[in-house]
Amino acid sequence: MIAILQRVRHAKVEVAGQVIGAIGPGLLMLICAEPGDSEVQAEKMIHKxxxxxxxxxxxxxxxxSLQDVGGGLLIVSQFTLAADCSGGNRPSFTGAARPEAGQRLYDHCLSYARGLHPEVAGGEFGADMQLSLLNDGPVTIPLRIN
Structure with missing residues (x-):
């Protein structure tokens, strides 16, 4: 499982011009499930x-930590984190889990995080989303959980 974390002053995700998830200070988490990932990796990622x-x-x-400061967590699915650009000019996304598995694990991440943290918002799996954020620091951290 791959994630990019961005510490933000605020962030929101929109679909078709409608805000579907927003937070104030906290973390924007872009997440991608890989083939073979399970709920175990998803839960390890959320704990981390x-x-x-x-x-x-x-x-x-x-x-x-996010829990120490009581910040928000906005989790957005992003299969492009698994892009492989080594073979030419068009990225390959075969490193991302199949859509059915990706959605199941994304939904599990959201549900699991909501059970552990009071402010969790999400995007819409598979949708054309627009993100707005103000990166704080800037602090951007890549994570991978095997």
Whole structure:
């Protein structure tokens, strides 16, 4: 499972001009399931994201987690994280899970995160989405859970 985390001041996701998910300060999580991923990887990823210490404490050191600061979590599916550009000019996305598995794992991530954290919003799997965000820092962190 692949994710890109962006620490944000605010973020929102829109589909067809309608906001379907939005947060204030917190994390935007772009996520992609890979072939062979299961709920185990999804749950490990959520635990890691909630506990990752990438928010500043009173001494301006990255010592606080999303749970420590009570920030929002916006989870958006993005199969393009699995892009393979080594074979030419058109990316291959065979490294992403099949759509049925991807949706199941994305839905599981959302549900699992909502059971652990009070502010979780999401996008719409497979939709043409537009994201708006204000990256804070900037802090952008790639994660991979095997």
């Amino acid at each position: 994201v909630l506990k990752l210490r990438i928010f500043s404490d009173a001494s301006a050191k990255m010592n606080l």
